[in-house]
Amino acid sequence: xxxxxxTEEKSKEKERKPLTQxxxxxxxxxxxxxxxxxxxxxxxxVDALRNAYNFALKVHGDTRRKTGDPYITHPLxxxxxxxxxxxxxxxxxxxxxxxxxxxxxxxxxxxxxxxGRNVADMVNAVTKESRKLSGDPxxxxxxxDDLSDQKFRTEIQKKHNRKAVYxxxxxxxxxxxxxxxxxxxxxxxxxxxxxxxxxxxxRAFHIHKLADxxxxxxxxxxxxxxxxxxxxxYRKILKQNSDTLYGKDGLIETTKRLIFHxxxxxxxxxxxxxxxxxxxxxxxxxxxxxxxADDLERVLTKKNVPLFDLFFITSDLSQRxxxxxxxxxxxxxxxxxxxxxxxxxxxPKYREQYCYIMEDVYGTKYRLHIxxxxxxxxxxxxxxxxxxxxxxxxxxxxxxxxxGTFEPKMIPVFKKDGTSMLIEDGAxxxxxxxxxxxxxxICAKYALINGKMEQDSLRRKLRAGDKIEIISDHDKHRPEKxxxxxxxxxxxxxxxxxxxxxxxxxxxxxxxxGSPTMVVQDGAGKKYEIEMAAxxxxxxxxxxEEIGLHxxxxxxxxxxxxTQLGKTxxxxxxxxxxxxxxxxxxxxxxxxNLVKTRKARERLVRYFSENYHKG
Numbered sequence: 067x068x069x070x071x072x073t074e075e076k077s078k079e080k081e082r083k084p085l086t087q088x089x090x091x092x093x094x095x096x097x098x099x100x101x102x103x104x105x106x107x108x109x110x111x112v113d114a115l116r117n118a119y120n121f122a123l124k125v126h127g128d129t130r131r132k133t134g135d136p137y138i139t140h141p142l143x144x145x146x147x148x149x150x151x152x153x154x155x156x157x158x159x160x161x162x163x164x165x166x167x168x169x170x171x172x173x174x175x176x177x178x179x180x181x182g183r184n185v186a187d188m189v190n191a192v193t194k195e196s197r198k199l200s201g202d203p204x205x206x207x208x209x210x211d212d213l214s215d216q217k218f219r220t221e222i223q224k225k226h227n228r229k230a231v232y233x234x235x236x237x238x239x240x241x242x243x244x245x246x247x248x249x250x251x252x253x254x255x256x257x258x259x260x261x262x263x264x265x266x267x268x269r270a271f272h273i274h275k276l277a278d279x280x281x282x283x284x285x286x287x288x289x290x291x292x293x294x295x296x297x298x299x300y301r302k303i304l305k306q307n308s309d310t311l312y313g314k315d316g317l318i319e320t321t322k323r324l325i326f327h328x329x330x331x332x333x334x335x336x337x338x339x340x341x342x343x344x345x346x347x348x349x350x351x352x353x354x355x356x357x358x359a360d361d362l363e364r365v366l367t368k369k370n371v372p373l374f375d376l377f378f379i380t381s382d383l384s385q386r387x388x389x390x391x392x393x394x395x396x397x398x399x400x401x402x403x404x405x406x407x408x409x410x411x412x413x414p415k416y417r418e419q420y421c422y423i424m425e426d427v428y429g430t431k432y433r434l435h436i437x438x439x440x441x442x443x444x445x446x447x448x449x450x451x452x453x454x455x456x457x458x459x460x461x462x463x464x465x466x467x468x469x470g471t472f473e474p475k476m477i478p479v480f481k482k483d484g485t486s487m488l489i490e491d492g493a494x495x496x497x498x499x500x501x502x503x504x505x506x507x508i509c510a511k512y513a514l515i516n517g518k519m520e521q522d523s524l525r526r527k528l529r530a531g532d533k534i535e536i537i538s539d540h541d542k543h544r545p546e547k548x549x550x551x552x553x554x555x556x557x558x559x560x561x562x563x564x565x566x567x568x569x570x571x572x573x574x575x576x577x578x579x580g581s582p583t584m585v586v587q588d589g590a591g592k593k594y595e596i597e598m599a600a601x602x603x604x605x606x607x608x609x610x611e612e613i614g615l616h617x618x619x620x621x622x623x624x625x626x627x628x629t630q631l632g633k634t635x636x637x638x639x640x641x642x643x644x645x646x647x648x649x650x651x652x653x654x655x656x657x658x659n660l661v662k663t664r665k666a667r668e669r670l671v672r673y674f675s676e677n678y679h680k681g
Contacts, residue, residue, distance in 0.1 A: 093138055189233075300342075303373065321340075338378055352366060369431065411671055419445060495512075517533065588641060622640070653670060658670055658671075
């Protein structure tokens with residue numbers, strides 16, 4: 067959407083010129099490319115897309131943008147931005163149509179009739195207020211903008227309409243990419259609005275990848291000289307280190323080989339990517355090191371600023387925690403000729419997930435992000451992409467009974483003992499666990515299906531006739547010894563309303579401030595509260611950092627044989643430790659794979675970082 071105001075609305079009406087045959091061919095190709103991109107991510111409703119395209123092409127007609135391009139190229143470009151993320155058809159249709167109400171005298175009611183309520187509501191959310199709609203013919207453009215922002219914030223608070231945020235972000239991205247035809251004053255005004263209104267909304271919905279691109283575009287507009295200098299120096303550093311970094315025998319490819327073949331189980335790791343950073347992202351940490359703008363050359367070095375965001379992505383089907391998988395191969399990375407060493411833990415601004423700062427033998431820094439596939443999807447594109455429940459509810463709305471109620475289709479499955487039960491079609495292993503027993507569900511780990519010994523994920527969708535055995539840390543005879551494994555991420559695994567309801571209540575009760583806790587005792591009988599699923603080594607650090615750093619042996623519940631330091635503790639366990647503060651052999655790198663609590667992991671990272679720099 068272009069800048070608001072009655073003067074511009076009038077001028078837009080005059081910006082008409084019939085489409086040439088060459089332009090029409092180009093526009094049709096843009097639509098074909100859009101459909102092709104969507105097919106990479108799933109099975110789009112091509113008929114719905116084509117209907118939206120033909121409708122938008124007709125109502126925008128021969129209107130042109132300030133750039134001189136046919137106006138239809140703008141909504142198609144916005145749609146392509148979202149298609150590359152992998153959005154479903156309704157959002158792409160909304161992107162194609164996002165300007166028709168504002169610019170083409172199309173009503174929201176018309177859109178609802180032609181394309182359904184979801185699309186109409188999303189378009190309405192991103193449509194700016196007009197003098198006609200406001201009821202005040204004398205209202206100023208500035209007040210209209212304020213009303214439009216207020217309307218947008220109100221509309222996206224409605225659960226069914228939250229995905230309009232993606233359309234708004236993509237629309238603004240394309241507008242900023244093509245903003246050079248406007249005056250410098252108008253460009254800065256648009257950048258200011260983006261930073262103060264749109265980016266905060268995107269951050270609130272965790273849509274960080276689009277927010278990061280918006281921030282970078284704003285930086286280029288607001289401070290073009292600094293933007294150019296940061297980019298030039300960054301590319302210069304990359305070029306100076308190209309012989310080390312790139313090529314089949316370079317650091318990047320060698321590191322990938324070390325990870326995929328050096329300690330990880332087959333299928334655990336999905337990808338290892340070294341992503342270059344944006345100018346805004348790099349510059350965000352530099353001002354605190356600079357006294358004047360001239361200090362940029364001095365402070366922008368590979369020793370001060372991580373050159374890459376390194377993403378270590380694990381499979382959602384893996385039974386192991388992503389960090390456990392990474393640290394199982396960390397020793398190989400540290401022992402390699404590049405001598406990778408984690409030196410600190412960073413908590414990026416706006417991000418929900420912390421990352422590690424890793425340094426190689428040349429002093430080059432990297433920001434290491436250890437994530438599952440779903441975590442990475444959330445990290446890049448926001449909580450709404452991962453919120454399959456919202457999308458599912460939208461589908462169910464069209465297949466209700468005459469009385470407005472929904473009767474789900476049921477399928478037969480079998481319990482471990484061979485008895486049958488009915489469960490909703492679409493239910494997962496985790497839904498089945500909750501249906502058997504709520505406590506089994508909360509403590510579920512994985513499943514064995516149809517007599518196979520291969521572990522199946524809790525998120526696997528069940529098929530009619532499946533026989534399921536749930537492996538759970540629930541002890542029905544001594545429930546006080548249960549080990550819950552439920553997290554907020556499990557909302558992505560459950561389908562049935564019963565499972566969702568119970569999981570919500572349990573998390574509300576047990577996870578107000580993070581992970582649930584349990585009580586364990588030291589050798590003297592003193593009680594400590596520690597996170598559920600903590601290990602013996604975590605407990606040592608919880609008691610005293612020196613015990614944790616110099617732990618030699620541990621004995622659980624009076625057993626005469628020492629236990630493994632990575633053993634998961636249960637509620638009420640009593641642990642006696644042996645440690646020696648003069649022991650030069652501890653800690654060891656493999657300990658990072660044994661600890662589960664933040665306190666223990668941060669202390670170990672700090673220890674290895676200090677000793678790395680000393681050595």
